[in-house]
Amino acid sequence: MAIKIFIDQGHNPFGFNSGAEGNGLKEQDITYNVGIYLAQLLQNDERFEVLTSRTCITQVVGYSNSSSLAERVGLANRWGADWFLSIHCNSSTNPNARGSEIYVYRSRNQAYYMAREILQQITRQLQLQDRGVKINPDFYVLRRTDMPAMLIELAFITNAADAEKLKNSQQIFAQAIYDGLVNYLF
Numbered sequence: 752m753a754i755k756i757f758i759d760q761g762h763n764p765f766g767f768n769s770g771a772e773g774n775g776l777k778e779q780d781i782t783y784n785v786g787i788y789l790a791q792l793l794q795n796d797e798r799f800e801v802l803t804s805r806t807c808i809t810q811v812v813g814y815s816n817s818s819s820l821a822e823r824v825g826l827a828n829r830w831g832a833d834w835f836l837s838i839h840c841n842s843s844t845n846p847n848a849r850g851s852e853i854y855v856y857r858s859r860n861q862a863y864y865m866a867r868e869i870l871q872q873i874t875r876q877l878q879l880q881d882r883g884v885k886i887n888p889d890f891y892v893l894r895r896t897d898m899p900a901m902l903i904e905l906a907f908i909t910n911a912a913d914a915e916k917l918k919n920s921q922q923i924f925a926q927a928i929y930d931g932l933v934n935y936l937f
């Protein structure tokens with residue numbers, strides 16, 4: 752039976768639950784694209800089934816900040832996803848902050864070990880600083896999902912060198928996530 756991967760492209764195109772901005776880029780556009788590229792890779796692989804939280808770039812999920820998060824988690828829970836991947840870009844007031852990191856609910860579970868594989872692929876394929884897999888039980892999308900879940904911070908939108916990769920290497924981000932997923936599962 753195919754493994755069901757739910758891809759949450761973090762944030763809405765505008766208004767509530769919209770994302771960070773930096774270097775002329777909007778987080779929600781990058782996460783939307785990387786999510787779609789990842790979905791295409793998974794759709795071409797018969798071992799997987801895939802569902803995304805946003806199906807077009809102008810789609811708004813929810814009617815408030817909290818309902819937007821609840822709707823993303825609810826979609827995955829109702830669909831019976833096996834894995835939940837939420838895709839984000841990091842930001843900081845410090846323009847030197849850079850690199851990639853992944854959040855999971857707790858240490859040494861399935862999500863934690865898959866996250867390590869994915870992070871290794873992202874940092875290797877995109878030559879990004881490895882900030883590690885981090886534990887954060889407070890994130891709603893990690894707390895309320897019924898399946899192993901992770902929140903991937905691809906890179907810093909507020910760092911010039913990272914932002915350049917977020918802008919120009921979206922297919923490679925998707926490929927790296929796919930490779931990490933496959934390495935862990937098979």
Ligand SMILES: [Zn+2]
Pocket residue numbers: 761762770771778838839840
């Ligand atoms: Zn975000």
